[in-house]
Amino acid sequence: MSRPYFVTTPIYYANAEPHIGHTYTTVVADTLVRWHRQRGDDAWSVSGTDEHGEKLVEAAAKAGQTPELFTERMSAAFQHVWAELGIAPSRFVRTTEPAHRRNVQAILQRVHAAGWIEAREYEGLYCVGCERFLTERDMENGLCRDHERAPELRRESNYFFLMSREFGWLRGEIESGRYEIRPERYRNEALAMLRDESGLGDLSISRPKSRLAWGIELPFDREHVCYVWFDALISYLTGAGFPDDPAFAQRWANAEHLIGKDILKPHAIFWPIMLKAMGMEPPRRLSVHGYWNVDDRKVSKSLGNMVSPLAMRERYGFETFRWFLLREMSYGLDSNFTEEALVERVNADLANNVGNLVSRTLNLVEKFCDGALPPLDASVARGLEEALVAAQDSIESAMAQLQPQQALAAIVVFASEVNRFLDATKPWKLAKLPSGLNEATKILGVAGRAVAALAELLAPFLPEASARIEAKLAAAPITRGEPLFPRVELRKE
Ligand SMILES: [Zn+2]
Structure with missing residues (x-):
């Protein structure tokens, strides 16, 4: 039976168009889905847009639009970009859609009835940016x-989710690894938050409608709407098919959330306790990545350095950008993006190495084998088989640790090995010797199989390039054709 796997990106806040940070998380999720499907697993993925909250109302007002129209437009922009890039989440959730609203209200009702929610008068210092009351340490x-x-x-009557009663339980879940937070540094950060509870407390989960009308109404008090995080986190359940989809329970038992480090607290602390209050298990795993800086500066709207994935596609091709994102960032750590580094990296890895290997192999098969892949000769293949097994093992362990950059490095090493094999055996010289054609044919049979193996290794990471290599190998006759990865030049504006 195929194993279930369920991965989510954050439900992106729909107040600006997708940039490099969104693209990275979405590309990693897409890669994981393809990786699992290649292994025969039953993979399901969720992405979406978070469309409620005070910040969104502010952004809509700034754009001179109603929140309805503004979120419609922003959500469409996200969906358009992913479709353009060939990335198709199994389910795209909008937090304004009726199915999601029903889920949030049903869950609020259930959690309220179970005694997890309490009304309190509250006075405090409120940050509109954070959409919550601040504590001293904020x-x-x-x-x-x-x-x-x-x-x-601000002074208001708020409903509080009684989260603090389960901090001890949550510590146990995280320490035991039943709720796995990786890499280690973020697990430690979550445990530090729980040790020093002064920064946490109970969670205000309502906003009076008099102040914020845009949101999901509390089913037990129509004068309030639900706090945006409480609503947004539930979108992972909506996306997994909660409550009716027969596949829901299986998916949920294998859930992995991918997030950036800025939203660690809601995912590490609020979410597992919310699930406990619903009578459900925490997700299996939370995988936290660092920030992308651009030209050594933080990505921000005001600096105008957001890096649009569609602009990168226009300049360099999307899969080269995708390669750079996966290859450059060590998952968990911050990374820096520059177009100069992208050009250098993709020329070295893709144009000069992987692409060159494919071109020269196909060219030699066209020239000396009449465009037909010769049969595999096991005695010649031996050295490369070892290299292939080593690459597969490295990729397997890199992906188990969610270190895609190491997986790509292993692919580059394998392509280099095959290039070296051709350099050493020189089939183009052999073929011209009176009795060398037979030997050259054997070598090209092995090189052709190595290129096919390379296409398979690449499939989860560069699906389009992988499919193009497969199509070239399946063609009759095989010809060199267009280069797979033409060299790119800096086209910075
Ligand atoms: Zn703030």
């Missing part, structure tokens, strides 16, 4: 640390 010099803006003094 502030520096009277400003919100994250947003560098002054919070407002």
